[in-house]
Amino acid sequence: xxxxxxxxxxxxxRVKEVIDPxxxxxxxKWNSSFPQYPITYSxxxxxxxxxxxxxxxxxxxxKFFRNIKNSFCLKKNYExxxxxxxxxxxxxxxxxxLSPFCLKLEAYxxxxxxxxxxxxxxDFSLAPKGKLPFIERNGEILDDSSFIINWINDQIEFDPDxxxxxxxxxxxxxxxRLLEDHLYFIIMKQRWLTKDGYSFTKTCFKDIPWYCRxxxxxKIKKNVQxxxxxxxxxxxSDDELYELAxxxxxxxxxxxxxxxxxxxxxxxxxxxxxxxxxxASIIQLPYDYPLKTLVMNRRNLVNxxxxxxxxxxxxxxxxxx
Numbered sequence: 001x002x003x004x005x006x007x008x009x010x011x012x013x014r015v016k017e018v019i020d021p022x023x024x025x026x027x028x029k030w031n032s033s034f035p036q037y038p039i040t041y042s043x044x045x046x047x048x049x050x051x052x053x054x055x056x057x058x059x060x061x062x063k064f065f066r067n068i069k070n071s072f073c074l075k076k077n078y079e080x081x082x083x084x085x086x087x088x089x090x091x092x093x094x095x096x097x098l099s100p101f102c103l104k105l106e107a108y109x110x111x112x113x114x115x116x117x118x119x120x121x122x123d124f125s126l127a128p129k130g131k132l133p134f135i136e137r138n139g140e141i142l143d144d145s146s147f148i149i150n151w152i153n154d155q156i157e158f159d160p161d162x163x164x165x166x167x168x169x170x171x172x173x174x175x176x177r178l179l180e181d182h183l184y185f186i187i188m189k190q191r192w193l194t195k196d197g198y199s200f201t202k203t204c205f206k207d208i209p210w211y212c213r214x215x216x217x218x219k220i221k222k223n224v225q226x227x228x229x230x231x232x233x234x235x236x237s238d239d240e241l242y243e244l245a246x247x248x249x250x251x252x253x254x255x256x257x258x259x260x261x262x263x264x265x266x267x268x269x270x271x272x273x274x275x276x277x278x279x280a281s282i283i284q285l286p287y288d289y290p291l292k293t294l295v296m297n298r299r300n301l302v303n304x305x306x307x308x309x310x311x312x313x314x315x316x317x318x319x320x321x
Contacts, residue, residue, distance in 0.1 A: 083114060084136040086122035091204055094284045096313060098204050100184060102133045104277035105145040110312040111273055112158050121207070146180075149270070160269050168263050172271040175255060179278045183248045185233045186241055187281060190291050192224040193234075200287055238290075245291050252279070253298040260307060268308065275301075276308035284316075 078084065087102035097103045109116050116135075127134045127143055134143035142148050153159055161169060191197040202217050228234025233241065252275060256262055262271050283295050283305065295301055309318035 078136065078139060079117075081115075081138065083109065083116040084119050085109065085116050085133060086119045086127070086135065087133040088122075089120070089204075089207065091285075093317060094286060095280060096316070098201070098281070099132065100187070100277045100281040101145045101180075103281060104274060105133045105135075105148060107273050107277055107308070107312050108149050108152065108270070111160070111268065112152055112156060114152065114156070146176075160267065161271075163265060164263060164269065171255070172262075172269065175252070175271055176274050178248060178251065179274055182233075183245065183278055185228055185231055186245045186248070186291065187278070188224055189228055189234065189241065190289060192221050193228070194289070196287055196289055200285060242290055242294075246294055249294045249298060249301070253301050256300050256304050258300060261304075268311070272304070272308060276305055279305045280309060 085106060087106065088097045088099045090096050091098050095103065096106055106116075106118075119136075122132055122134075124130055124132070126141060128141060129143055131143070133145055133148075134141055135148055136142075142151055161172065164172065191201045198221070202213075205213060205217060208216050225234065233244070236244070256275065257264075259265075261268050262275065263269065279295060279301055283292050283302065285292065306318045309316060
């Protein structure tokens with residue numbers, strides 16, 4: 001029996017001696033079939049991974065955590081059907097808000113006789129688009145002033161333009177675009193990129209702690225400068241912008257005419273609110289500048305602004321000259 005076991009072991013050893021060389025060759029071929037990347041490739045892989053994370057993963061995480069924050073930061077003890085308005089604060093005794101969009105929305109809320117509460121310290125991170133104004137109602141957030149106005153009209157079946165014909169509605173829409181997509185950027189350049197404008201504008205950010213206010217203002221100013229450059233109007237000279245602004249103001253003056261309200265209606269239309277918001281944002285500031293002079297020379301626009309201001313914001317002084 002022992003002899004047989006020894007013979008078997010010897011046979012297995014001989015087989016192993018024959019197979020081992022081939023086994024090593026197979027391992028070498030297997031390993032060589034896969035590329036062996038040198039260590040010099042690691043920086044490229046790191047940069048690629050970083051770019052992928054920054055472009056793809058970070059925006060997803062931001063949206064995810066913003067949604068989580070919204071669910072925790074909304075008012076838990078809100079009053080039923082109360083509208084909570086998040087906006088830029090008032091400008092001393094001059095304006096309810098420095099932003100014509102915030103002013104437009106607040107004027108429209110009063111125009112529609114809706115009850116609302118102003119949030120004194122709005123949180124930008126709650127805004128879906130990162131901009132003001134936006135509103136909260138019954139635990140939900142709605143943003144963009146124009147979309148909120150459309151939502152108001154649908155919710156309470158409010159249509160101040162119901163008596164306008166289709167041509168007048170088309171003119172109203174085109175004029176709103178003129179205000180929001182053209183004149184607004186001229187206003188922004190005057191406020192942030194001129195000496196007098198910036199000197200006043202920075203005083204409207206007193207709620208920001210003093211130690212970080214300069215950095216915040218510089219960042220906003222830089223963002224405005226970049227936005228205006230990309231939009232196009234930032235590339236024009238002051239004289240060219242003055243000419244463009246003059247055309248806008250002349251168009252608005254012709255549209256308002258000598259009637260109390262645009263299109264000669266008995267009651268204000270939505271366009272009256274829009275025009276008021278932008279004209280007030282120009283002429284209610286307590287210093288003189290070319291754009292303000294253009295508007296003040298159009299007495300019908302000034303009177304129109306006073307009229308709407310007295311209707312919906314009696315707490316402010318609209319008897320300017």
